[in-house]
Amino acid sequence: MPSRRGPVAVLALLAVLVTVLATLTTPAAAAASTLNQLAQAQGKYFGSATDNPELSDSAYAAILGGGEFGSTTPGNSMKWDATEPQQNQFSYAQGDAVVDFADAHDMMVRAHTLVWHNQLPNWLTSGNWSATQLTSILQNHIANVAGHYKGEVYSWDVVNEPFNEDGTYRSDLWYNTLGSGYIATALRAARAADPNAKLYINDYNTEGSGAKSDAMYNLVKSLKAQGVPIDGVGFQAHLAVQYGFPSDMQANLQRFADLGVDVAITELDVRMELPADSAKVATQATYYADVTKACMAVARCVGITIWDYTDKYSWVPGTFSGQGSALPWDENLNKKPSVYDAIATALGGSGDGGGGGTANCEVAYSTNDWGSGFTANITVTNQGPAISGWTLKYSYAGDQRLSQGWSGTWSQSGKDVTVTDAGWNGTLATGASTSIGANFAYSGSNTAPTAFTLNGTTCD
Template sequence: MRKTSTRLRLAGGLAALLLSVGAPVAQADENEPPTLAELAQRHGRYFGSATDNPELTDEPYKAVLGTEFDMITPGNGMKWYATEPQQGVFDFSQGDEIVNLARANHQRVRGHTLVWHSQLPGWLTSRAWTADELRAVLKKHIQTEVRHYKGKIYAWDVVNEAFNEDGTYRETIFYKTLGPGYIADALRWAHQADPKAKLYLNDYNVEGTGPKSDAYYQLVKELKAQGVPVHGFGLQAHLALQYGYPGTLEDNLRRFSRLGLDTALTEVDVRMYVPADDAKLATQAEWYRDMTEACLAVRRCVGITLWDYTDKYSWIPAFFDGEGAALPWDEQLRPKPAYFAIREALG
């Protein structure tokens, strides 16, 4: 897949960036290349990054975060364990810090995530609930959080990871107690709390067509038929070199668009077995470029978010033994071939 020409173009992009870095400070505004966000905006898209509160003390990291991107996702600070650590006691300090930083940098925010089976507080998971009890708890949590951020959040990942790989419903506390209707309820409650926010379903391993993405396709058709407010489908795009590239990504984005949904690549990284080498980094760069091109090819694919932009703060090494190097910037905040491949795709 275009390996030789890709390497030449990437080398040229690196040379151009190094030349611009060496330019006199007085001319920096004229000579600095456009950011990923600026390039994406020319296509009517956004280009974003996740971030998390502990790394916001890292000023060099924060400088890139504040300039290169125009959409920010809090990696953990808006999840249930952080926002309602005790029943009925809400704490939005982590989310607020990231929202305030984004607003200061003229960036928008994707809210992540209202309903998920993971990272739940102990008070919620350590006891049995009747359906009426859990429905009330869920509604209060969703509406309190969404109201708190009303007018400050572009889109919410309302329900995250609702299906198994074979397309059956994941046996979460919500599904087991409330049945599949919890998804429609969650979307309706979020919409009541902030009618202007875009509401997404979000999952991993749904980039290509297959049983899991088919299940979402069918669910969206049913929700739309019932008049349930659902506006977007988020494809996390946590990819790994050893599993191959999802060649049907563009087709999949297109079929969800035809249902009247926006789509977005919401948590992008491309991991590999470490150490990285030139061949792996070249393949990774190809994948980042191909994903970017797939989004640009589908009108209602609205943007791309990296799951943090640098290997320095990647979640991958802690969760996948022996894997890493998944992001377009390395641990020293230096751009990798993937970064230049994204720039190339954005033109």
């Protein structure tokens, strides 16, 4: 595969009205306009998980790759059932698609996962393997999969979820056949396959102190003492507003860091019992802020990954009946202002109602009006780094009704107008502009729109 690059790009955003061009950035804000830029200013990253079906959603992909996130984690496409569905027959197409997307958008990849008790192919779980045979299978899988992505990923979740809630080892294929030594075997194999990738153990419900967190701590301490290669510990942080917050998270992260390993928040979301209301959302915003603050306060907390960024593709409703609304973007790919601002503020930003602090672009809106109808002319100029794929939304205050549009795909629902790029004008380099237009009919007044959003971000 071709060489792929690392961390980060910036998403351009929009706004302005009537015949005026207005730049919506200040020099200081422009230096840190996205969550990842804010995190980078603190020496960390801010990322989102993804999965292959989502990447076919152009509006979703435009936000994922538009600069808010400096890293991505493939949710399923690097797991065992996807990469070795038949013994010694490897499949990388889905994983390659995620890595290629990340490369194209200057994002790094947290690869996930080499050894887990779940999503194993039938040939593996149905076999009656001896310890020698299973060790060979484990080493061969890691050599092939981690070797395939050698030099292409930032890190691997080498072993995922090895513990029960009481701190005992999970009874599964690996532990039952190989004992706890399978973890050291996997880490050594991963280091041999990709010497430069950071090697992690990842688990949930370890964010605060307790039996499970203590078990992980003791495991990492033992591995370090044995000279087993381990670079980091991942704390999934699948939280819920109804269960309380692990108030000692910062201290817990620090005690792991004091063992000489990196720590990372790897799968963050904050679910709630539906329907959402203002009180639940306020608590959710506080939880997101407190997780972010805990990571920011620990020097070796390298970054935060949310488990996909939008409720549209959240795993929560399908797993926890009656729960959801867990992520900072809603199911329509719009930011939840209070949640987004809570994260941004905890990262050192000012918070601005979900606008991300700046809008690195200009929009000109003008009309040719003949009394019963008009042509709307809109020009978008990108003042930030290149973007690929965009969706523009705005609303009219009167009864303006779309007739036809050009240079984009236009639609209208009530007073709300949506325009997606036409393909040929979906990529805008720094300083580049694209012009779009549409005809509308109306009666009464023809008031200009007062706000635009691009890819779910509301411009001031």
